[in-house]
Amino acid sequence: MSVKNDYDLIVAGAGLAGTLAATMAARGGVxxxxxDRNEEKNVGRKTNWGWTCGDAVAASHIDYIEENLGVKFSSPELDLPVDGVMALSPDLNSRYPFDGKGFSLNRPVFERKLLSIARSEKIDYMSKFEVTGPIVEDGFIKGITGRDQDGKNVEFRSKIVIDSLGVSTVLRRKLPENNFVDRMVDIDDIESTGRYIYNFELEKEDSNYYDSRYALIHLNNELAPGGYGWVFPKSNGKVNIGLGVQKKALDIRNKKMGRNDNLQTLIDNYVKWLPNFKNLSVDETDNNGKGIWSVPVRRQMESLVYNGYMGAGDSMTMPNPISAGGIGPALIAGVIAGRNAAQSISKGDVSISGLWKYNLDFNEKYGMKMAGMEVFRIYLQSVNNDILNYGMKTFLTKKEASDLTVGMIPELSLAGKAKMIIKGMKNMNAFSNLVYTVRKMNEMNKIYENYPKTPKEFDSFKKRVVEEIENTKKRFPTSPL
Incomplete structure (x- = not known):
């Protein structure tokens, strides 16, 4: 095996988190x-199908990287501004706006711009490189192994490796056994997603199915068991239509309905369900018109660091557990990870203790509310369409629902809502479960508000988090129908 020059830092994966981490670390003097496994023009591409994603991101997250990079983003990488996300009940009679203003990205162009910014910092960049594992010595990650574009086995050594290879990353899976970073992700905490980018003509105006001002989410456990369907507008007569499902929920739904649907048939049926569009044709720009991929929908890993190792983006299960939105947390994590890596290298301490500040910084900026939101996701996957319809109409005001989607906890009580709930055991039980969920979300938020300041306090913290999540799963088993 060929051994290449040493680096202070190796960033594996040139997606959103990886390119930003490389930029910020280089600016820190390392x-x-x-x-990246892709050729340069396809930087950050997830699979041969393309950059499979809904492509929506909150404006606040773009503001964050602009402030930290000192670079402005605009068209064409920011494809279309939207007023927010609109979630609709299965019967389409209730609508909850959340997330605030944002953008639909032109993902390939956005990724190329991030790479150009990173390369302007004089980093070394290698495309068509397949990472095969970490170099592990004396309980530390000391670099990576992989194959270059000629198929030659190569070893690169470094003081820190930042893992931004995605949810199925080989680096995390091949870490030494440890209690800090989980090496595997439970399949029940993964959504299988797929989407088309279409050129289209509008058959008729109906904002329940398409809205040029909002990214629409359809909650419907028959159409998308354990997940949701989305219709996100893009510019120039294009639209991103996709769907995500939980495997367990799909299996239960298929058995109860006597069906044999899979992700692809569900997506195609969802497209047919939408009445607004005519003359749909897949947009093949950048070979990005159709794609299938997996997204983690649990809290971020309790620790994002190990000795000589940091993770960012999907590799650390950072997407929002409710919306599965992963762009925002990846952008935030990339900036924070790169900055912290440079600081730890300059101080000469790349142990778990030396990297611990990254955990604290990410928790404060984004991660603090994700475990609570995972609790809400588990609750949602336990209710059927009838309860969703009734609950969205009766249980929550628009403000309360909006607060929940960003991890803010409304004051809910059975007494306070009694007049709004039609008497009946099913409805009373459903609301009682929601009250329990909101209380549990609040408890999880408080746990993360007291995130351990050092690794010494970590074991008891993680044990409590895992126990609370497992108890929630036992109380709310998946039940889409």
């Missing part, structure tokens, strides 16, 4: 190697 030598950086950024590797």
């Amino acid at each position: 030598s950086v190697l950024l590797v």
Whole structure:
């Protein structure tokens, strides 16, 4: 095996988190190697199908990277501004707006711009490189192994490796056994997603199915068991239509309905369910018109660091557990990870203790409310369409619902809502479960508000978090129908 030059930092994966981490670390004065399996024009592409994603991001997250990079983003990488996200009940009679203003991205162009910014910082960049594992010595990650574009086995060594290879990353899975970073992700905490980018003509105006001002989410456990369907507008007569499902929920739904649907048939049926569009044709720009991928929908890993190792983006299960939105947390994590890596290298301490500040910084900026939102996701996957319809109409005001989607906890009580709930055991039980969920979300938020300041306090913290999540899963088993 060929051994290449040493670096202070290796960033594995040149997606959103990886390119930003490389940029911020290089600005901190360290030598950086950024590797990606794609050819340069396809930087950050998830699979041969393309950059499979809904492509929506909150404006606040773009503001964050603009402030930290000192670079402005605009068209064409920011494809279309939207007023927010609109979630609709299965019967389409209730609508909850949340997330505030945002953008639909032109993902390939956005990724290329991030790479150009990183390369302007004089990093070393290697495309067409397939990472095969970490170099592990004396309980530390000391670099990576992989194959270059010629198929040659190569070893690169470094003081820190930042893992931004995605949910199925080989680096995390091949870490030494440890209690800090989980090496595997439970399949029940993964959504299988797929989407088309279409050119279209509008058959008729109906904002329940398409709205040029809002990214629409359809909650419907028959159409998308354990997940949701989405219709996100893009510019120039294009639209991103997709769907995500939980495997367990799909299996239960298929059995109860006597069906044999899979992700692809569900997506195609969802497209047919939408009445607004005519003359649909897949947009093949950048070979990005159709794609299928997996998204983690649990809280971020309790720790994002190990000795010589940091993770960012989907590799650390950072997407929002309710919306499965992963762009925002990846952007935030990339900035924070790169900055912290440079600081730890300059101080000469790349142990778990030396990298611990990254955990604290990410928790404060984004991660603090994700475990609570995972609790809400588990609750949602336990209710059927009838309860969703009734609950969205009766249980929550628009403000309360909006607060929940960003991890803010409304004051809910059975007494306070009694007049709004039609008497009946099913409805009373459903609301009682929602009250329990909101209380549990509040408890999880308080746990993360007291995130351990050092690794010494971590074991008891993690044990409590895992127990609370497992208890929630036992109380609310998946039940889409």
